[in-house]
């Protein structure tokens with residue numbers, strides 16, 4: 093590690109990502125100018141969105157849209173609505189989207205958006221006004237061949253529908269290919285809602301084969317019960333695995349004989365909250381350290397750190413959330429022989445089916461559920477095995493191998509374009 097790396101605040105997701113990008117580019121033999129280009133987004137737009145609230149007052153919200161690199165194609169990535177959104181986080185998330193696209197070999201660069209707000213405390217109509225206001229504010233820089241938004245934390249197909257409608261009004265023609273994660277009736281794709289969890293499930297299956305674990309006997313802990321965590325619990329439960337722990341933003345549930353997943357799915361609210369209904373809860377910290385075979389952090393950033401990495405019992409960790417493990421924790425887990433499937437690979441199912449959705453919109457020809465599922469499986473399996481093999485042949489951890497593969501295509505494209 094050089095001085096730059098030593099100064100990194102482990103909880104600063106942008107600084108950590110830049111460090112791994114630097115390591116990946118160095119391993120691939122690129123000059124420092126390439127790191128200068130790829131360490132920050134090409135463009136970052138900050139907007140202020142005035143919204144009339146239901147009580148008649150006006151509130152000004154701050155929003156962001158980052159476009160990391162468009163050498164391969166238009167930028168692509170979700171929009172999150174969350175009180176903790178920051179400019180640095182959105183920048184890091186846009187870089188991760190570039191890496192995901194590179195890993196699955198999609199014709200995109202990375203983009204990401206965010207609005208600082210708490211949708212849990214807003215009404216349906218306030219959320220509609222905010223979604224439309226955001227699109228009006230960023231309409232100049234987005235579009236089907238420029239930058240294509242999608243859902244992320246606390247945004248869903250209804251919010252995509254409002255955004256699509258606002259964009260189509262501004263452009264004066266219907267533009268389903270402007271945004272993905274839409275409702276089916278507005279040009280959404282089969283399989284998009286469960287795509288992130290499908291991708292994670294495929295990675296878990298592949299990881300189990302490598303680690304010699306039978307999924308049907310495995311005990312699984314999932315932190316997060318939102319879009320990814322809830323579908324994942326269902327898929328793994330149906331595959332015969334025992335879901336022994338589940339957490340949400342307020343706490344966690346533990347049942348060594350396996351939780352009643354169908355009951356919990358039935359009782360969760362639209363923000364993925366379920367533990368509030370129970371008295372005997374444990375903390376999220378305790379959840380991560382439970383005795384299990386497979387641990388899936390599917391919530392937020394910086395959950396596995398140097399403080400708890402030694403206490404983790406799982407032999408496989410599959411990161412369904414973006415950025416749940418710090419760099420120091422990644423090193424500790426690698427030394428302990430834990431197989432860690434990194435976020436940029438494990439959570440790439442969402443953007444992959446978003447790509448399928450955009451292709452279907454461009455063609456005006458729609459695929460069946462089975463077609464989507466088959467195509468997704470081929471792409472994620474291929475990506476997993478490429479990264480696994482590279483990590484073995486170059487003797488690097490899966491995260492660095494994923495970054496090497498993820499960054500290569502955009503570095504090559506940037507070079508061909510004569511940017512570096």
Ligand code: GLU
Pocket residue numbers: 168169170171192240241242243244245272273414439440442443444446
């Ligand atoms: N928000 C998702 C992600 O972080 C999906 C992005 C997309 O579908 O474009 O990967």
